[in-house]
Amino acid sequence: MISRLKKVSFMAWDEITGWASPQKKIILVPLNDVIKNKDNNWEVMGSDPSFVLEGSFRKGWIEFAWESGTQESIPLKFYIDYGHGFSEEHTITPSYMPKGTYKGKVLFFIPYNTKVLRLDTGDKKVIFKLQNVQIKKITRMHMLLERLQEYRSRTEQGSIMGICKKVILLVKKEGIRSFLQRVKSKSNTPQSYDEYTIWQTNNQLTADDLDYIYHDIQAMQYQPLISFVLPVYNVDEIWLRRCIDSVIRQYYTNWELCIADDASTKDHIKRVLDEYSNKYSRIKVVYREKNGHISEASNSALALVTGEYLALLDHDDEIANNALYEIVKLLNHNKQLDIIYSDEDFVNMDHQRVSPFFKPDWSPDRFLCHMYYGHLGVYRSTLIQEAGGFRKGYEGSQDFDLALRITEKTQRIAHIPKILYHWRMIPESTASNSSAKSYTHVAGMKALSDAMRRREINGWIEELSQYPNYYLLHYNVHSNPLVSIIVTENQNPIATDEFLEHLLDQTAYINYEIVVIWNADEVSVSEIDKKWNDRLGNRYTSINAEKFQGAHMYNKAVSLCAGEHYLFINHSIRLNNSAWLQDMIGHSQRKETAVIGAYIQSDNDLIIHSGYVLGLGEHHIAEDPYKGISIDFPGHYGAMFVTRNVSALSKDFFIISKEIFVKLEGFDMNLQEHFFEIDFALKAMQAGYINVWLPYVRVILLNNISNVHDDSSEERAYMKGKWNGFLKQDAYYNENYSKDKPYMLDI
Structure with a gap:
């Protein structure tokens, strides 16, 4: 008990004195696969470059600061040794060194029982500068204010005071200890600065890129009208607005947005849709008198379509600003294409892009196992009309059913290897939880069975019970060949x-x-x-x-x-x-x-x-x-x-x-x-x-x-x-x- 009190007392004193703690300079001691070259830069010699951090620094919440220079983005991954050696289980990746010259700082938590810190810098053979590394002790209040400011900028929320009111409500509900533990766990989650975050930074469109895009659009000889098909039902206002705004922000402007409200019961739906349709003539809205679920709602939206091609959009998702530009650019190279699909990722509740799906080019066998090509999917409108649109009774896998029928009519299919679609990860969505809508698996099975009959495939379907919406198609032997x-x-x-x-x-x-x-x-x-x-x-x-x-x-x-x-x-x-x-x-x-x-x-x-x-x-x-x-x-x-x-x-x-x-x-x-x-x-x-x-x-x-x-x-x-x-x-x-x-x- 005494030792525990001493620990608590030390931690409390640490928090009080931390605000004014001076920065402690840290020495990077090469441990493996990295050396100082003649230009006084670090040079990676193997696949596991690492340093041990030497110097006196405190534990708990700290601010890690550095100066860097590199031609490639490099992660900053810390391994924590509690006295039993380093392991992947005890790692933190709070930030990275971006391309170019950079002065950075990041806040994260170093456990109080840490014995040694190791810093790993990825696995690429690169030359980089990393100097003036310092660690400064901070208080929980300092950390909390930093996190609130970060949350405000990331989520585009209002004032700090407004966010603080939400924090007070959480503290009342959970208690200060639970709330601080929640903040700590969020802060030490490596997804904020993982490989994909670095990729996003490296692939952001620059001012020169945007200038090229605008000039390229003006020079395009073929500029077809693209219709978005958007069924809506009782979605939260924030997600609906973000969805519609992502269409409005398109660099390619020859589009129309065809919305069908499926008799929503939430008051804000009609208010928001009326607001947008009154402001933008390219946004068309039909209000269904009776709820018919997503297939019938999608067909109501299809009835508004006048474009040569149409794109399917879910009411809580977003598309990249350059989505239509990339589609039309490809069509200018090949007007015969009937189906185009792109890569996609997911957007969590904090508006962070995670879990990218970089897809293969058209893979017909994989497609019969799951609807891998998903979003963004763009189709020639006449093919959708000839197929009869969406079928009632396939709700949850209505896109899969439609795609199965369309791909029986054409193999003129192309893939754009760029992230052009962002799925929203909310608790009730399949993007957040594949088991959230178990009926989707049954509907997918039904759609695939129908496709086998239409295609005269002599075989059977194996369900993958542990993986909803995934199937295996077996082909039976015929004619008993030698x-x-x-x-x-x-x-x-x-x-x-x-x-x-x-x-x-x-x-x-x-x-x-x-x-x-x-x-x-x-x-x-x-x-x-x-x-x-x-x-x-x-x-x-x-x-x-x-x-x-x-x-x-x-x-x-x-x-x-x-x-x-x-x-x-x-x-x-x-x-x-x-x-x-x-x-x-x-x-x-x-x-x-x-x-x-x-x-x-x-x-x-x-x-x-x-x-x-x-x-x-x-x-x-x-x-x-x-x-x-x-x-x-x-x-x-x-x-x-x-x-x-x-x-x-x-x-x-x-x-x-x-x-x-x-x-x-x-x-x-x-x-x-x-x-x-x-x-x-x-x-x-x-x-x-x-x-x-x-x-x-x-x-x-x-x-x-x-x-x-x-x-x-x-x-x-x-x-x-x-x-x-x-x-x-x-x-x-x-x-x-x-x-x-x-x-x-x-x-």
Whole structure:
């Protein structure tokens, strides 16, 4: 009890004296991957640069001040050591060093039991200046006033006194201790200065950008009218105004806003809508006499549309000022486009932009798993009219249902890799909580079932119970085709024999033959060959590949096959679902697909293969972005549990139809060791086919032995010469991500 009183007494004295505490100069002592260069600047030498902060400084609320100079934005991430070492669990990222010369300060809380502070500056190899680092003790009152001012500027609220009244009400309700704890937790939340915040700073439109945009709009030969469709129902006034204002602020001005109020019961709705429609002739409003929910309300708004294209907008969301400009700029390059979609992020209750979704280009298989392209979605108006608009009974997934019907009529679809839409995160919205509207999942299931019937897809839908509004579409096998299973990487006859036993035991589909590619001497494999010839008869054959390798070896094996589909499988693969081959064949039988691959994991639960991304890796040919990550990782926006289109797949486990293999003339014989499977996948894409990665066909590769692409300068040069355009930017990997560090924003 005495020690506790001493601690409380010290903390109280600390708070009293903190206001006038002088700044304490801090010395940065390089700990790892950073040195002082000859110009007296810090130079990062590796991927984990860090400093230990030396100097006398107090704990509790502090003001951290610094001077910096850098060509790239750099985070300021603090690791706290309580005496047991540093860990990711105990970190604070209160700010960052922006580009250019800068004097900064930030307030945050250092726990009283902190022993050592470490400062990390990101993972990029950069040269920067960081000097005059100081820490000053402040009081809670100082901190509170700073936070109130910050909140005022961020939320565009009125006077400080008005905000203080709200604070007093909170204090009365929660108590001073709970309120201060709330402020502390908000202050130490790293999202304010995370990677995405830095990206936003780097990608803000400058005065020169705006000047270019205005001149570009004036020079556009094609300036179509864009209609916004906005159903409204009982939304808070602040969000409704922000939504409408975001349309009014558009740089491209040839728009109309078509609003349908769905018999709202809140008085402010009609007052606000009348105010805007009376002020702006381009804002049209219809007031429904009876509430019909979002599909009928959207159709009422559709009836007001006169534009050549229309954009869908939710009543509590916002769009970027340059949204329509980017849409029309793209249309000036290609007037044939029918659907355009952009990237999006979310806006929390404090008006902070968080959780960006940088999307792939059009990915039809992913689209059948969830409505990934979402907002901002722009459609040719005539297609919406021909489709009959929104359907009643699909509320909650009405956009998904509409998009499913429209994408059956056109494939002229384009993606703009820019954040043009901001979802509002409020408690009752699906942006804030995917389970907030469970009926949306049921409606999405119904819409997808309808689409399967219309498209004559012979298959079934698997629901992902833990992930609302996500589904998996399985394709059934038809006509019972013969499949040639080509077993590769067979250096050990005993191991291959074990694999063949496992293959037969774990494969329910029975119409297959087996071709083994031996990489061992003929004497050692003769006994195994005899065993399986006796057992399978003409369903088994083998070839010795000692004289062949790479593409030549695989093509030679295919020449012995009689099947309609060729499935290549590494003998170290272990299967865990007897229906695996049906799932692979079902997709391979689709007329639009070429290479089908699967989820490959290691025997120690790490991801080995989830589809290659072009342009990644040390030599910028291709790499798996998720390789080495735990299988518990769901991927970005569920990428690891949805069927996806990818550019290329691993040669350890994939299937191709004979028809396409022959049409594309097999594997390129110029690639005798590496990249031939990637080359084939790119030939397929070039010919108009799509390649597919299946998350529900999950296999294990023993001993983590995967066919990696080792150093082969000649073949690298050949690939870059042949596929330079494809390798520059993967269609399914957003250009805002780094090519050096997968799925890290390019800042």
